[in-house]
Amino acid sequence: MSSEPVNVNDFKELARLALPKMYYDFYSGGAEDEHTLRENIQAFYRITIRPRVLVDVSKVDMSTTILGHHISAPILVAPTAAHKLAFHEGELATARAAAAVKTIMVLSYSSTCSIEEVASSCNSVRFFQLYIFKRRDISALLVQRAERCGYKAIILTVDTPRLGRREADIKNKMIAPPVKSLEGLISIDVKSDQGSKLETYANEMLDASLSWEDIGWLRSITTLPILIKGVLTHEDATKAVEAGVDGIIVSNHGARQLDFAPATVSVLEEVVHAVKGKIPVLLDGGVRRGTDVFKALALGAQAVLIGRPVIYGLAAKGEEGVRTVMEMLKNELETSMALSGCPSIKDITRSHVRTHYDNLPSML
Numbered sequence: 001m002s003s004e005p006v007n008v009n010d011f012k013e014l015a016r017l018a019l020p021k022m023y024y025d026f027y028s029g030g031a032e033d034e035h036t037l038r039e040n041i042q043a044f045y046r047i048t049i050r051p052r053v054l055v056d057v058s059k060v061d062m063s064t065t066i067l068g069h070h071i072s073a074p075i076l077v078a079p080t081a082a083h084k085l086a087f088h089e090g091e092l093a094t095a096r097a098a099a100a101v102k103t104i105m106v107l108s109y110s111s112t113c114s115i116e117e118v119a120s121s122c123n124s125v126r127f128f129q130l131y132i133f134k135r136r137d138i139s140a141l142l143v144q145r146a147e148r149c150g151y152k153a154i155i156l157t158v159d160t161p162r163l164g165r166r167e168a169d170i171k172n173k174m175i176a177p178p179v180k181s182l183e184g185l186i187s188i189d190v191k192s193d194q195g196s197k198l199e200t201y202a203n204e205m206l207d208a209s210l211s212w213e214d215i216g217w218l219r220s221i222t223t224l225p226i227l228i229k230g231v232l233t234h235e236d237a238t239k240a241v242e243a244g245v246d247g248i249i250v251s252n253h254g255a256r257q258l259d260f261a262p263a264t265v266s267v268l269e270e271v272v273h274a275v276k277g278k279i280p281v282l283l284d285g286g287v288r289r290g291t292d293v294f295k296a297l298a299l300g301a302q303a304v305l306i307g308r309p310v311i312y313g314l315a316a317k318g319e320e321g322v323r324t325v326m327e328m329l330k331n332e333l334e335t336s337m338a339l340s341g342c343p344s345i346k347d348i349t350r351s352h353v354r355t356h357y358d359n360l361p362s363m364l
Ligand SMILES: Cc1cc2nc3c(=O)[nH]c(=O)nc-3n(C[C@H](O)[C@H](O)[C@H](O)COP(=O)(O)O)c2cc1C
Pocket: 026, 027, 028, 040, 078, 079, 080, 081, 108, 109, 110, 129, 157, 229, 251, 252, 253, 254, 255, 256, 284, 285, 286, 287, 305, 306, 307, 308, 309
């Protein structure tokens, strides 16, 4: 691309040019036929916005509060693995960019900088994403370290009892990237030369027997708020509330786990209705425009998280690239709010969007 990127999608091509094929495929790819990967984006296209006019939008305030933390806009950095494969400073650059735009970064368990390194990189609110492993002592230690380093919430990923089948990674024989926080605790030395080493390693580590009872175990070892990431149905949303979690992230893991899982925005309302306002609901998957953020908020999300575009920004331009990606989304959200007659986040309501389901009663 010869010109400067003007939107988040432009960063994808810059990342493709900057990265070795194995890494670009790892970041951009999804599971199997990548149906859900396409759907995460297409489902946003099917929602239209119902703008209201003659509202004073001379000032637009995007700021909001998540779990008591004030941030500049309802757009967070999602947990994604191995940022050093994209840029030599890895998660330190991402953390500084998130702090600069005054938002929350969720640090992935699979980070290539340690929990401690990221915590001391800059002063900001951060959450820590966790998997529960067969070696429960390792998960517990990571929680303790995150707590000690001032992370403000644990995001428990629940859609990964084993890794999804990412066929590009299988073909490329994807490496298992080093997890810095595990240094000295357990080795990631995968001997097999068959398929994705990441998949082999992940399946050795992950506790596929995890169930709702284990939320109690996590609760017993931390005082931090616990959010579960990977809920896609009203049944599980209801169980999550009963289990006493502090929030839900509607997510299909960026379409990297179960292909033909629904697009996240298509099930957001189902989850929001089940939760009945008792705990916050956030969403990730396919958010590429400020209008996507607006649509998710109108359907009841408190905030959205951004996965791949952050990595594309990092690969293309390091810390500045991540900052630009986040600022582009914020600027677009501000424009969407102004042009829809919403001067603040609380002014965005269900009546500001029309979905496929809204047309159903008239078709019956
Ligand atoms: C390269 C990559 C690595 C990821 N690593 C993790 C991870 O370590 N933990 C996790 O809970 N989710 C992980 N995810 C899922 C993201 O947190 C998020 O759900 C997803 O990327 C959102 O979709 P989007 O990429 O379309 O924005 C990863 C996603 C990608 C693309």
